[in-house]
Amino acid sequence: MADLFQIGLSGIYSSQAKLSTTSHNIANISTEGYSRQSVVSETAGAERYGDYFIGTGSIVAGVERAYDQFAFTENNLNTSNLGYATETYEQNNQMDMLLSDESTSITQPVLEVFESISGVADNPNMLESRTVFLESAGNMVSQYNRLYENLEIQYSNINNDIVNSAQTINQLADNISSLNQQISSLLGSGNASNTNDLFDQRDKAINELSEFVDVSAVTTDNGMMNVYIGSGQALVMGSDVLTLTTVNGDPDPARKELALTNGDHISLINGERLGGKLSALFETRNNDLERAFNQIGQNVIGLTHSINEQQKEGLTLEGEIGTDLFNDVNSQDSMESRVLAHNDGLGEALLTVRIDDLSSLTADEFDLVVDDYQVATASSPETITFTSTNRTTGETSTSTVDMSVSQRLEIPNSGISVGIDSITSLSAGKEFTLRPTRLAAQEVTLQHKDVAKVVTADSEIKTVASSDNTGTAVLRTNSILGNTLDLGEDNLFVTINITAIDATTGEVSYDVLDTNGTAISSLSGTTTPDLLTGKATFAFAGVEVEMISGSLATNDTFTLNYNETGDGDNRNIMKMADLQTQKIMNNNKATFADVYNGMLSEVGAKTANADISMQSATILQSQSYDRIQALSGVNMDEEVANLLQFQQHYSVATRVISVASELFDTILQVAR
Incomplete structure (x- = not known):
């Protein structure tokens, strides 16, 4: 006959395990990432008595956690999308507020400059009106400088966020690797049930990782999990971890880039394709913020260069041809700053970019690659063949420069040309990046405040x-x-x-x-x-x-x-005032104000779209999280009910032992 004592004890053990697991669930009801656990009980088998079998109780087969791989993967994807959408909105909203706020926008200072120019036109001989004009011009320059500085602060903050995000990702990767080793060790020793909490910790680390990048996780036979980020770059392979590092960009060292290091091997990766928060940081910096720099630069170059050129068309109070009021946009320093040479070991050359045509000038950047370079010989001149590519439109153009005829390369449909100032050495494949308008708002200055040099009269x-x-x-x-x-x-x-x-x-x-x-x-x-x-x-x-x-x-x-000029001649200053409404920019289709307002509209539309995307991503992430909680979350009412139920099971199991003891005592009494 079956051993009632053992059957009772098995019931006690089973109930005790369930009580402990239920208590564990209750204790972790507020633990983030915790998955509800439950005891799996199985029959302990049966003993044969003649033609029949009698059971011998139950055994605890293990402790399982409530887990769904699909729900886990879906939540990681939605978390990554939410991280991307939130960061995109926050960065674009910051830029939108900076460009449109009255205290930081350049709209009002530019308007005040042209109002003061009209004041000079009305009273060309009054020094006071000229003073007001120069003060307004100085305020406008300061506002452009401040706007650039504020955008540069945001640019720097994004770079810092990229560095900090990379460090956080490395910490999470190390944590996942450590958990992989612990899980594998426990599974190898047969303690599978002890790994549930470790599984939860690893899933939580992977979910935190998905906020920064797209994550793909693959479980191996030994219980470890390989983690891939972005478009398939390995980050964690079992217990091995690759390190995500930041490196200075080439050709712009201020542009932080990412690389994966494995020992001595370093592989650059495209941050825009990583997904999550990191992808948003890279896209905002590389596309939106850098374009804002360029658009503001296009605006200030058009405005100040037009005024400078008009200054040179007239006479000062001293009877001299007018000179630049603002900095020369084609000074040697400015032209050199527009070209960045790549550190590719394919030679050195000093190139400069000159602004030639305001109507064709855009906010685009260009890649310039040397296709061929031939040094001068007794029978042939020095020649260079370049291919230029517009980064925005993708338009390419290939031209050969005969250095004996000209040292200048025209970039089609750009309003710029490239000067070849000097060549140390060049090889095919040498790359340069052209940024015609990038630094203009930083470089703009008011050259003087001499009222006598303000040109009002037409040239002699x-x-x-x-x-x-x-x-x-x-x-x-x-x-x-x-x-x-x-x-x-x-x-x-x-x-x-x-x-x-x-x-x-x-x-x-x-x-x-x-x-x-x-x-x-x-x-x-x-x-x-x-x-x-x-x-x-x-x-x-x-x-x-x-x-x-x-x-x-x-x-x-x-x-x-x-031209016989005299006192009161205001013809040149009137032409300068007309610049406000002339469609000088964008192929003679836009005024200076149109260029800036177009940029505001572009940034505002991106911000509005980012807001909508963020709201949608928030809903999807909330839904996927709720699905996980419905399956894996701890329900207090359910756990209390289980606690009472398992308590009753425990009591009944102890009663079985009591019955067995009473029966044994009865047998002893009969034997006496």
Whole structure:
């Protein structure tokens, strides 16, 4: 007959295990990531008595946790999407508030500049109105500088977040690896039930990891879990861990990038493809924030360069040709700062980027790659073949520069050209990054506050190209020296006539014609355009005329008109005031205000879309979390009911032992 004592004891053991597990559940009801556990009981088998079998009680087969692999994977995916959406919204919202807030936006300072210009136009001889204009211009410059600084702070903070996120990911990876080893060790020793809490801890670490990156987890036969991030990069392989590190970007060291290190081997990875919070940080920095730098730069270059150029079209109170009011956007330092050379070991060259055409200027950046470089020989000139790629549109262009003819490369549809200042050595594959407008808001300065240098009057001598010219050259009176040619009332203009252009040297021969079209022999001369800048200077009779853009053709003519100015002349300052409403930018389709407002609309739309995405991601993540909790979470009412039930089971099991004891005593009494 079956042993009642053993059967009772098995019931006690089983009930005791269930009571302990239920108590464990209750104790961890507030523990994040804890999965409800339950005891699995099995029959202990049976003993044969003749033609029948009698059971021998129960045994505890193990302790299981409530777990669903699909729900776990889905929640990790939704957590990653929420991390991405939240970070995207927060970063774009910060940028949107910075650009649109009255205290930081440049809209009002620019408006005040043009209002003060109108004040000068109304009272060109009043020094007070000029002072107001210069003060407004200084305030505008300061606002551009502050706006750049604030964007740079956000840029720096994103870089710091990338570094901190990488450190957190490494800590989580180390934790997962440690848990893998503990789980494998326990499973190897046959203590599978003791791994439940470790499984929960590992799942929690993986879920925390999914906030930063997309995660794919694969369980191996020994209970370990391999973890892959992003598009499949291994992070944890059993007990082995790869380290996520940050490195300085190439060619921009201020642009932090990520790499996976395994011993001495380092592999760069694309942060934008990692998913989660990290992907949002990279995308915001690389696409939205850097574009904001470029768009603000495009705006300030267009505004200040236009005013500078108009300054040079008139006369100061001192009777001199006007000079730059703001910094020269094509100073050597500015042009050099627009080019970044990649650290690829394929040679060195000093390249510069010049702003040539405001209407074609965009906020785009360009990749420039050397396809071929040939040094000069006795029979052939030095040549370089470049391929440029617009990073925004993907448009590519390949051009070959003959260094004996020109040291300048035109980038199509960009409003810029690249100067090849010097070459140390070059090999095919050498890369450069062109950022024409990136630093403009940081570099902008007010050159002076001398009210006498504010140009209101039209220039004394205006240079006008003939409509019949076949060349594209634009000439401008650069300076008027002492003892200038007296055009007088009977000789109101002279004409520069291009007579010949040497095809080999590029030397330009010209005559100076009087009002009647007769060459003034003493004023004929030659000039040679600079190979690097493409500019040439015509100097005669105390007048210096500069070719500021384009190219000359034989028989092109340019007339120098005499302009008798006097007090109260405001023609030049009126033209400067008109710049506010002229569609100078974006292929002559936008004003300065349109460019800035377009940027505001673009950032605002991205912020609104990011907000919608964040709300949707929040709902999906909440739903997937609720599904896990419905399956794995601890329900207090259910656990209390189980506690009472298992308590009764325990009591009944002890009663079985009591019955067995009583029966045994009865047998002993009969035997006496």
